[in-house]
Structures are given as C-alpha cells and as structure tokens.
Amino acid sequence: MSDEFTHINANGDAHMVDVTKKIVTERTAIAQAYIEMSAQTLAMIVEGKHHKGDVFATARIAGIMAAKKTSELIPLCHPLMLTKIEVDIIAEPKQNRVKITALCKLSGKTGVEMEALTAASTAALTIYDMCKAVQKDMIITNIHLCEKQGGKSGSYLHNPATQERI
Secondary structure (H helix, E strand, O other), X not given: OOOOOOOEOOOOOEOOXXXXXXXXXXEEEEEEEEEEOOHHHHXXXXXXXXXXXXXHHHHHHHHHHHHXXXXXXXXXXXXXXXXXXXXXXXXXXXXXXXXXXXXEEEEEOOXXXXXXXXXXXXXXXXXXXXXXXXXXXXXXXXXXXXXXXXXXXXXXXXXXXXXXXX
C-alpha cells in the first residue's frame, strides 16, 4: 500500500494524476453493493409485480450507464474507454436483500475501480428509486471493491470472511 495520496501535489493541492508515461495494461475491477429491504418488497420485485416494470433490468442499465459516466461524476477521475461492463443483480431472499456485482474492464493506463464502484452504487440507487414508493427504509450497504487486477500496484482481493485485504 502506498503511503502518499496520488491526487495531491507537492503544494497540497488536488490535481489530476498524469498517466501519460504509464504502460497500457489490461485492468479489471469488481465491486459490490447491497440493498436491504423487506421480504414483501423483494418478493414484489422478483415476482415482476412492480408497476414501474423490471426493476433489475432498469438497475442493470443504470449501472452500465453510470460506469461510462464516472469521470463526469468523480472529480479528477480520468475518462476511460471501457471495453467491458457487467452488472449482475441477484435477489437474496434469506437475507432480505439484493446483491449487486459490477465488473469493469479495459486496456489502459489507469484503473477501473471507480467505474466498478460507481456502477454498483448507481444500480443500488436505482433499485431504491424505483421502490421508494413501497418502502422508504431500504438500506444501501457494504459498497466495496472486491477485486482488481492490472496496473503498477498489481492485484487486490478483498476477503469478506476476515475483512482482511490480501
């Protein structure tokens, strides 16, 4: 782990990192988010009884769109030419929640962690937005980077069982 912030210059000012001389490598990031809700709300979504239509399909598209717009949302984030975006949404009825997993990939000079995190977060927010008329106390939780591959800093894998980073 680096002990300095890359987005702060010698004067302590925020700046965009210069990636001009970095080597192009294949980079992948996977992020997750969860949205907790009542069993009734989850059943309504899964059974397709929501009056606004397919909640998961809408959230998936929102996540993909958000990943492509990350540099417009997060200051100092480089605009990237993503080559793959996947957003998987799975109902977990035993936990009364939905698990959202986003994967972003490219060949480039900077990582795709923020794009994956943005995709997962936006998909969760979309589910909230579509269901808030039925339930306002849903909770979006545990937004985190699961894994990243490529780049100068190498691989990262989050171990949820121990909360250790390996």
